[in-house]
Amino acid sequence: MKTSIDDEGQSRRTMTSVRATGAALTALGLTGAATTLLLGLLWAPAVDPEAWNAPEAYRILFWHVPFAWSSFLAFCVLFVGSVAWYSRRSEFGWRLICTGSDLGLLFGLGVVISGPIWGSAEWGVPWDWGDLRLNTYGLLTAVALFLVLARNSQPEGHDTRDTIASVGLFGFALVPITALATTWYQERHPGIIIVESEEAGLAPEILTVLMLGFASFFVLFAGFALLSDTLHQMESRLSHLQRLIDKEAVH
């Protein structure tokens, strides 16, 4: 018992260190995101009013696009976790599923809320039911919502984890379809503006702010992922200790 508690003390110290790193990365990411927002609003030039219906509303994209990329990262984490859970029943895999679904929902909601606001201004309609990317992305966010609700409402156990991991694998299948939808089947959503910057006619300042946004949200994502993983690890340890206390009370 003593050794077990010592091991747990060591594990707790590791968690404290990971938590501090997560908090630092989160603070750095939030600072970068705030800088991106300020530069996007104050420094990035206006776009050609002849080419855009709502030239000012384009500034929504400085956070919308990094949010979308972060959500794809979250679904990659979810996929790795689902595979790890299925192949080895790994506790780490389950924690990745928890973190991936939480962050997938956070960043997915940001995209699904801000996209229609920009669409209303630029296209005149908030949503296009004929556009592949919009609809597969909406489905992807719905998958994340399902996973978070299922985790919080279903009894803890291998059966529940199996179901959630299988839905997570299905969700990941939508990621390449959504990411490449504008190349394969473009209806209304704009194409890949970073790669096609020459054709899109984006000013270098706009690209700079977008790249700063990507870097900042990547750091923010890493910070959130570390903090979320620490939380799930602590919850798991708490359940373990509570079982030990219950066992001691019985004997």
Place this chain on the structure above:
Amino acid sequence: MTELAVAYLAFIGLIGAYVYRLLSRLADVDSRLAAAENTLSFDENE
């Protein structure tokens, strides 16, 4: 401009709510974990 304000308020609200919830849960679980560890080490000393 209204669209910009609404969109960024939504973004900031989402991130703020997530950070608040994450930090609150971390603090809560941390205190419960410390209490559970104290209980176990107290039992061990007895």
